[in-house]
Amino acid sequence: MKPRAESMIDCSAHLSIKLDREKNNFLVNRFVDKHNHPLVMSECAHMLPSQRPLSASQAIEVDLAKQSGIPLKSSYELLGRQVGGRESLGYTKHAQRIILY
Template identity: 30%
Template structure:
């Protein structure tokens, strides 16, 4: 049984390891399945890059995953899942500026140059962009 017993010594004001036993009390993961543990799952930069290129030309995630698996010598050799691929895509989307932020920045740049510019933005529930109206000084 794995066990670690630590106490605080008030005299020396330090932590002291009193007892340590590193015997496991359960079966370890079979080595061929260890790749699916959270600590071992990782998409490498080349994997991400290749996935992005394939996605840009319209290849579906299952087909991309199959292609990457065939390059690795089989599904059992891929260190991530299709869900991990979807999570990576979502992470990349969160890092990009959203359309509303870009549109607002553009309108603010125009407003700095044109004192007669008018714009109005309507957001729906949860701050989701619904509509935008603007007209410049020439209008």
């Protein structure tokens, strides 16, 4: 478990999901959206790793670079240069690491 910022301690926000085996689907059992800490600003949400996934073609390029022996940092730099800068890749180095390992 990752250590959380002091402001996130005792946050009551949560989502509880229950599996209905008879209907073979999931149901929201309980949802509380009250937070005791600030959330990510909407103009910054695109920077979260969960919002910056690799496309299928990017994942193939990353995998080919790995198979060729190109280190993670170097392949991220290379793919960034191909598209005119790392900010144009649409994913983070962390997202690339998750795909590879």
